[in-house]
Amino acid sequence: MTPLQARCSKDSNLLILPSPEKMDCLGLPDRVTCRESVGHRMDQQDELTALKDRNAELEARMNLVTALLHDSMSSLSWRIVYRYRQLADKWRWRRSYDRKDA
Amino acid sequence: MTNELQKQKPPCLSIIVLNWNLGRMTQECLASIRTHTSGVEYEILVVDNGSNPEEKSIVRDACSLHGARLIELDQNLFFGEANNIGVEAARGQFILLVNNDVMVTPGYIGPLLRALETAHRAGAIGAELRYPDGRLQEAGGYVRPDGWTIRHGLTRPPAGILSGAGLHIVDYCSAACLLLRRDIFLEAGGFDPLFDPGYFEDVDLMLRLRAMGLYTYYCADASVIHKENATSKTIWNSRRRKTIINRNHRKFVERWGEFIAGRVFGSAEPPHYERIAWSAKRTMPDQVQNLFLKGPGLVGRNRTWSHIVQVAGALRDNAYVTFVADEACSRSRIYTIAKAWGQILGEFSVMRASDVNRQPDDTMVLLQSNRQDRTEITSGDGPLLSQVKEALNRMNSPASSPKTGS
Numbered sequence: 014m015t016p017l018q019a020r021c022s023k024d025s026n027l028l029i030l031p032s033p034e035k036m037d038c039l040g041l042p043d044r045v046t047c048r049e050s051v052g053h054r055m056d057q058q059d060e061l062t063a064l065k066d067r068n069a070e071l072e073a074r075m076n077l078v079t080a081l082l083h084d085s086m087s088s089l090s091w092r093i094v095y096r097y098r099q100l101a102d103k104w105r106w107r108r109s110y111d112r113k114d115a
Numbered sequence: 116m117t118n119e120l121q122k123q124k125p126p127c128l129s130i131i132v133l134n135w136n137l138g139r140m141t142q143e144c145l146a147s148i149r150t151h152t153s154g155v156e157y158e159i160l161v162v163d164n165g166s167n168p169e170e171k172s173i174v175r176d177a178c179s180l181h182g183a184r185l186i187e188l189d190q191n192l193f194f195g196e197a198n199n200i201g202v203e204a205a206r207g208q209f210i211l212l213v214n215n216d217v218m219v220t221p222g223y224i225g226p227l228l229r230a231l232e233t234a235h236r237a238g239a240i241g242a243e244l245r246y247p248d249g250r251l252q253e254a255g256g257y258v259r260p261d262g263w264t265i266r267h268g269l270t271r272p273p274a275g276i277l278s279g280a281g282l283h284i285v286d287y288c289s290a291a292c293l294l295l296r297r298d299i300f301l302e303a304g305g306f307d308p309l310f311d312p313g314y315f316e317d318v319d320l321m322l323r324l325r326a327m328g329l330y331t332y333y334c335a336d337a338s339v340i341h342k343e344n345a346t347s348k349t350i351w352n353s354r355r356r357k358t359i360i361n362r363n364h365r366k367f368v369e370r371w372g373e374f375i376a377g378r379v380f381g382s383a384e385p386p387h388y389e390r391i392a393w394s395a396k397r398t399m400p401d402q403v404q405n406l407f408l409k410g411p412g413l414v415g416r417n418r419t420w421s422h423i424v425q426v427a428g429a430l431r432d433n434a435y436v437t438f439v440a441d442e443a444c445s446r447s448r449i450y451t452i453a454k455a456w457g458q459i460l461g462e463f464s465v466m467r468a469s470d471v472n473r474q475p476d477d478t479m480v481l482l483q484s485n486r487q488d489r490t491e492i493t494s495g496d497g498p499l500l501s502q503v504k505e506a507l508n509r510m511n512s513p514a515s516s517p518k519t520g521s
Contacts, residue, residue, distance in 0.1 A: 065236075069236060069330055073330060076277055079274055079276060080285075081259065081379065083271075083273075
C-alpha cells in the first residue's frame with residue numbers, strides 16, 4: 014500500500030482507490046502530510062476530496078486509453094503484426110539456443 | 116391502491132423491468148429477482164410497453180405471483196421513455212434497471228449497492244454481463260473518439276487491469292442491469308427522448324452524469340446473465356436496427372463529439388450540463404385554475420408541442436398546467452423537451468387523454484399546427500382560453516420563433 018493509500022484509507026472508507034499498479038502509473042506526489050490540528054481538518058478534507066477527484070479523473074483516462082489500445086489490438090492488422098512478432102521471437106530464441114548448443 | 120402505497124414505508128430499492136410481448140421471459144426474470152435479491156427492502160415495477168392482450172395477461176399473472184407493481188401502457192414507448200415512467204413511479208432511493216432478458220445470479224445486489232454507496236462520486240454502477248453459455252458479454256464500456264462504443268471483453272478476453280475484482284471507472288455500462296440513485300437519474304433528465312426509439316440513450320445518460328461530475332463504475336463482483344436483443348430483434352429486422360443505430364450515432368456525435376475526440380490526447384472537459392430542478396407535485400392554491408393543454412399524438416419534439424410547452428411556460432404563474440396526450444408520458448420527457456427549447460416550466464402534470472376528469476371551472480384547449488407552421492386552437496373552452504389565445508398570438512408572430520437545441 015502506498016503512503017497515499019494508507020492515509021486515505023485511514024481517513025475515510027469512501028475512497029475506491031485503483032489497484033497499486035495503477036497508482037504507480039498515476040504519478041501522484043505522496044505529499045499528503047498529517048496535520049493533527051483540528052483547525053486544519055476542513056482543509057484536509059478539501060485536499061483529500063481534491064485528490065480523490067484527480068485520482069478518479071486519472072483512473073478514468075487511464076482505463077479509457079487501456080481499453081482503446083486493447084480494442085485496437087484486436088483488429089486484423091494488429092493480429093498479423095502480433096503473429097509475426099511471435100514468430101520472430103520464436104526464431105530469435107531458437108537461433109540463440111542453437112548457438113549456445115554449439 | 117395509490118393511497119395504500121403512500122401509507123407503506125418506501126423501500127430502499129426499486130427494480131424496474133420492461134416488457135413488450137415477452138411475458139414468459141419477464142416471468143423468468145421476475146422469478147430470478149425474487150430468488151436472488153436479499154438483504155435489502157425492495158419493490159419490483161414492471162412497465163408493460165403495450166403488449167398484446169395474451170402477453171399482457173401472462174405479465175399480469177407474473178406480477179401478482181411475485182408481488183410486482185404493473186404499469187400498463189397502451190402503446191410501445193420504447194426503452195428510454197418506459198424506463199423514465201418506471202423511475203418516476205418508483206419509490207425507492209435507488210433504482211435498478213433490469214431488462215426482461217436478464218437473469219440475475221445469487222449475491223448480485225450486495226456489491227452493486229455497496230459500490231453506489233461507497234465509491235467516489237458514483238453516478239451509476241453496472242454489473243458484468245454474460246451470455247447464457249457463460250461467455251463474457253460486457254465488462255464495462257468505453258466510447259471511442261469516433262463515437263462508436265467498445266464493449267470491453269466481448270470480442271477478446273478483457274484486459275486484466277480493467278476486469279479484476281472490484282470497481283473500475285468506465286465510460287458507460289449497458290442499462291441491461293444498471294443501478295443508480297433515483298434523484299440523480301431525475302436531475303440528469305433521465306433517458307433523452309432524442310434517442311427514441313433506442314440505442315445510445317444509455318451512453319448519453321452516463322456521459323451526462325460525467326458532465327455533472329459523477330462517474331460510472333463497472334462492478335466486477337456482480338454478474339448477471341443477459342440474452343441480449345431479445346425484444347429489439349422482435350421489433351426490427353437487422354437492417355432497420357442498423358439504420359436506427361447509425362442515426363442515433365450521428366446524434367450522439369453531434370452532442371458529445373468535441374469531448375470524446377479531444378479527451379484522449381488533449382484535455383477536453385465534458386460540456387457543462389445543468390441539472391434539472393424538479394418542482395415537486397403539490398396542491399396549488401384554490402384561486403389557481405386548471406389548464407389542460409392537449410396536443411396530437413405523443414409528446415415530442417415537434418412544432419405543436421414546442422408551442423404547447425411555450426404556452427405552459429408563459430402561463431406558469433396563472434394556471435396549473437396539465438399536458439394531455441394520447442399516451443402516458445414522463446415528466447422527465449417534458450422537462451427535457453422544455454429545456455431543449457429554452458423554456459422554464461412551473462408545476463405541471465401529465466395525463467392520458469382517456470384519464471382526464473374535467474371540472475366545470477377547468478379550461479381545456481386542443482392545439483395543433485397548420486400547414487403554414489402556425490399553431491392554432493382546434494377546440495377549447497374555459498376561463499383561461501383568452502390567455503392561451505394571447506400567448507399563442509405572441510408565439511405565432513414572426514419575431515418569436517422557438518429556440519431549438521439538441
